[in-house]
Amino acid sequence: MDMKNIKIMVIDDESIVGKRLKPALEKTGAQVETFEDPESALAHFYENPTDIVVTDIRMDKIDGIEILDRVLAKSGQTKVIIITGYATVEIAREALSKGAFDFIAKPFKPSDLRVIIERAAQDLTP
Amino acid sequence: MxxxxxxxxxxxxxxxxxxxxxxxxIRNHPLGSIRAKLIVSFIGFFLLCTMISVGSIWMLYVLEKKIDFLEIANNYMVEIQQVRRYEKNYLLYGTNLGDAVEHLNLARNILTQNQKTIEKILGRNHSATMVQYMTEYNDQIANLGLGKRSQADMALLRNAGSQMVTFAEEFVTKEREAMGRMFRMARHAPVYFIGVLLVMMIFIFITLTRQLVMSLNRFMTYTKRIGEGDFTPILQKKHYSDEFSQLADAFNQMVKELDHRHEILVQSHKLRAIGTLVAGVAHELNNPLNNSMLTASMLKEDFGLLSEEDKMDMIDDMIHETERSQRIVRELLDFARESETHIKPLKVEAIMKDSIRLVANQIKMAKVRMDVDFSEELPPIHGDEQMLKQVFVNLILNAVDALPAKGCIRISIHKKETPGYVTVDINDDGPGIPEHVQARIFEPFFTTKAKGKGVGLGLSVSRGIIRKLGGYITLASEPGKGTTFTVAIPTTDFPSKIMSET
Incomplete structure (x- = not known):
């Protein structure tokens, strides 16, 4: 799938994450939307599903695992990439067993995430 | 040889x-000591028994003498009576005068042989009179032998004879009476002895039991108090020292040792708490680190393309995020730092806010909610910042552990109605604590948590800390409805006595 047609949604309650990842991920050519509030992110997703969702796992109202569940329930082919603050085997295993595409542990470099996103894009059925 | x-x-x-x-x-051990009291009592008993035994032996000896002497007195009496019988025979039939003289001599022999004893019994004058009558009678008998049988001589003879018999009778009666007295004394002495013994025993019993039972009761109270974590030394109240004073010294030594161990326990518990907190703090620290990493990476990537303004914004972000990291680390270090107990006036709500920040990540990870309700204008409390944080963190972490996801913790701080205390209520709407567990929950090494999740020190250490600060922790729980731990801490207007000593 051509990167230009790919839509990415980034959800993290840390505002800087969205602010910095937007230009970083746009370099791949994809369209990037960022959200700090998981609820409004999900509401937006229900109307305009994206191909890739990058979400933080630990947020106040709705956590990343729940977002994963709801995103996949809405759109099965969406690739969900989980950001974990404190990488534990259990969380990673849970995320992967629930259908996450991959996970990346904080702190990470934008280029690390870009690699995963490019892999996810290749995996997307055109 | x-x-x-x-x-x-x-x-x-x-x-x-x-x-x-x-x-x-005995001299070195003051009389108060139980050992000395026992020694003195036993010596007293021994002396009393010896006295009584010697007395008995003496009495028996005297009685023996008296019996012997009574026999002598009886013999004398018999001799005198014989003399008078022969005298009568002689006067009636003119025979047996020689026999009368012979028996008179025998009687006189008895008298002279036992003169001293008789003098003692009858008195010197009396016995002298007795001897005098005998001599007179003897003279008269001699006269009789010479043929002097006038009316006057007869009267003299009879008078001397009857006097001699009277004296002999008196002598025997007196001796009998003396023996009777002796027997009565021998009969009464054991009764008196038993009486004295009884009084002595009652006195010793009361003194010893009072000392023993009272001291034991006192030490029972101490043991209970120490068991509850009050490590103030025992003060000597008595003006004398005994075995219990040594026990008190040993207790104080033990309490010192226990206090020291308690300190170690508090530290080791704190290390466990730190271990728990570190997981959350590491998570928390990853956020500012990630923000700095992303910002720095983008600054590097797009360095040539970015405007001055954007670069400035990114640098400010990095500084800000680094400060955030610094704050997170400092909070944990403040909590972890080993320091001497430092009691000073503190704002309890500030300490609670710090504690909540320390456990914020645990709360987020457990997905539980937290409400706080602090009264306005709380008085300053007396306490040690680190110790109080340790207690609050422990109680909040316990509540977090007890709660399922979406559970709620309510923390409220109020001035108590009874003056001198501020109370901190930490309430959860979890499953509650069964009654049989409530009784044991403050015991060290008692835990309801799964193996590896807790060693059961938290509440016992917390209670130890709060007691040391002069406050107390109570628990109210109803199965199914949740649990409230209440920590009461003394305010500075009512400084606790215990605290000022620590």
Whole structure:
């Protein structure tokens, strides 16, 4: 799938994450939307599903695992990439067993995430 | 011979040395000591028994003498009566005068042989009169033998004879009476002895039991108090010292040791708490680190393309995020730092806010909610910042552990109605604590958590800390409805006595 047609949604309650990842991920050519509030992110997703969702796992109202569940329930082919603050085997295993595409542990470099996103894009059925 | 005697001398000297040692020991041990009291009592009993035994032996000896002497007195009486019988025979039939003289001599012999004893019994004058009558009678009998049988001589003879009999009778009666007295005394002495013994025993019993039972009760209270974590030393109340004073010293030594161990326990518990907190803090720290990493990476990537303004914004972000990291680390370090207990006036709500920040990540990870309700204008409290944080963190972490996801923790701080305390209520709407567990929950090493999740020190250490600060922790729980731990801490207007000593 051509990167230009790919839509990415980034959800993290840390505002800087969205602010910095937007230009970083746009370099791949994809369209990037960022959200700090998981609820409004999900509401937006229900109307305009994206191909890739990058979400933080630990947020106040709705956590990343729940977002994963709801995103996949809405759109099965969406690739969900989980950001974990404190990488534990259990969380990673849970995320992967629930259908996450991959996970990346904080702190990470934008280029690390870009690699995963490019892999996810290749995996997307055109 | 010489060797043996010198050996005996050494033996004797040793014996004396031993007795001196015993005396010295009694002197060195004040009379209050139970040992000294026992020694004195036993010596008293021994002396009393010895006295009574010697008295009995003496009495028996005297009685024996009296019985012997009574026999002598009876013999004398018989002799005198014989004399008078022969005298009568002689006067009637003119026979047996020789027999009368012979028996009179026998009686006189008895009298002279026992003169001293008789003098003692009858008195010197009386016995002299007795001898005098006998001499007179003897003279008259001699006269009779010479043929002097006038009316006047007869009267004299009869008078002397009857006097002699009276004296003999008196002598025997007196001796009997004396013996009767002796027997009565021998009969009464054991009764008196038993009486004295009883009084002595009751006195010793009361003194010893009072000392023992009262002291034991006192030590029972101490043990209970120490068991509850009050490590103030025992103060000597009595004006004398006894075995219990030594026990009190030993107790104080033990309490010191326990207090020291408690300190270690508090530290080790804190290390466990730190271990728990570190997981959350590491998570928390990853956020500012990630923000700095992303910002720095983008600054590097797009360095040439970015405007001055954007670069400035990114640098400011990095500085800000680094400060955030610094704050997170500092909070944990403040909590972890080993320091001497430092009691000072503190704002309890500030300490609670710090504690909540420390456990914020645990709360987020457990997905539980937290409500706080602090009264306005709380008085300053007396306490140690680190210790209080340790208690609050522990209680909040316990609540977090007890709660399922979406559970709720409510923390409220109020001034208590009873003056002098501020109370902190930490409430959860979890499953509650069963009643049989409530009774044991503050015991060290008692835990309801799964193996590896807790060693059961948290609440016992927390209670130890709060007690040391002069406050107390109570628990109210109803199965199914949740649990509230209440920590009461003294305010500065009512400084606790215990605290000022620590």
């Amino acid at each position: 010489l060797i043996i005697s010198s050996k005996e001398a050494i033996q004797f000297l040793r014996e004396i040395g031993r007795i001196m040692n015993l005396l010295r020991m």
